[in-house]
Amino acid sequence: MWRRVASVSHLFSHSKSTKFNQGGSTFKIWETITSESEIPTPSKGSPFITFVLGGPGSGKGTQCAKIVEAFGFTHISAGDLLRREIASGSAYGSVILSTIREGKIVPSQVTVQLIQKEMESSDNYKFLIDGFPRSEENRKAFEQTIGTEPDVVLFFDCPEQEMVKRVLNRNQGRVDDNIDTIKKRLEIFDELNWPVINYYSQRGKLHKINAVGTVDEIFEKVRPIFAPLSK
Ligand SMILES: Nc1ncnc2c1ncn2[C@@H]1O[C@H](COP(=O)(O)OP(=O)(O)OP(=O)(O)O)[C@@H](O)[C@H]1O
Ligand SMILES: O=c1ccn([C@@H]2O[C@H](COP(=O)(O)O)[C@@H](O)[C@H]2O)c(=O)[nH]1
Ligand SMILES: [Mg+2]
Numbered sequence: 001m002w003r004r005v006a007s008v009s010h011l012f013s014h015s016k017s018t019k020f021n022q023g024g025s026t027f028k029i030w031e032t033i034t035s036e037s038e039i040p041t042p043s044k045g046s047p048f049i050t051f052v053l054g055g056p057g058s059g060k061g062t063q064c065a066k067i068v069e070a071f072g073f074t075h076i077s078a079g080d081l082l083r084r085e086i087a088s089g090s091a092y093g094s095v096i097l098s099t100i101r102e103g104k105i106v107p108s109q110v111t112v113q114l115i116q117k118e119m120e121s122s123d124n125y126k127f128l129i130d131g132f133p134r135s136e137e138n139r140k141a142f143e144q145t146i147g148t149e150p151d152v153v154l155f156f157d158c159p160e161q162e163m164v165k166r167v168l169n170r171n172q173g174r175v176d177d178n179i180d181t182i183k184k185r186l187e188i189f190d191e192l193n194w195p196v197i198n199y200y201s202q203r204g205k206l207h208k209i210n211a212v213g214t215v216d217e218i219f220e221k222v223r224p225i226f227a228p229l230s231k
Pocket of ligand 2: 056077078079080082099100101103104105106107111130131132133134176185
């Protein structure tokens, strides 16, 4: 079991672990500690990858649009790639659709292949990969296939009540924007995404951003992370 930690960091972080006991089992907790490390210097010879993590409706896509505008990244939303796959009538379409309806995770092989294709067909070298990886299995599949780790990981930390409110008001006709699927997505997020977040926290790559506030207020917490990059 993993615990959310309330501290907000827009700078690089490192972590410390403590242990606690619940129901007779010992659990490890990772806490994010703020430090002032710089982001790695991007080089045009290799991709500069940012993973954008956060629960459903935490504002990942909204903030990605702002980052693209300010810093010239290419935005790759894993969810959008899957929805595009459904719309294209691909062989995987019906399986992907039922997986999304159930709020579950599409097999890594499918998602990583779509992301890889998108990266390879881009002239850019700066990528925002939004809504991926959603599990440790996703993370390992990406790192194995693409052969690299992300340079930066953003985590938009948002209370569940706020996420539910945003998703129910989104009004974009998504098949998963209904209360039953949102509940399942939140359960899956709690179960499978926290280990990924904690993994990158331990690797000193995680920037946790408090995702409550206006879009602009939140972006002002994101901006300093990428300030060393030129557009
Ligand atoms: N800071 C904010 N305050 C209020 N509403 C917001 C904020 N940021 C985004 N929204 C709205 O909340 C909804 C969800 O935002 P967005 O689509 O960016 O979230 P997401 O994290 O990409 O969600 P998902 O994982 O479901 O794709 C959208 O309707 C968006 O306009
Ligand atoms: O890597 C991924 C990304 C998404 N999914 C599925 O798509 C929906 C919607 O994703 P959003 O990021 O919210 O657009 C998600 O609930 C999953 O069912 C996935 O399986 N793997
Ligand atoms: Mg999104």
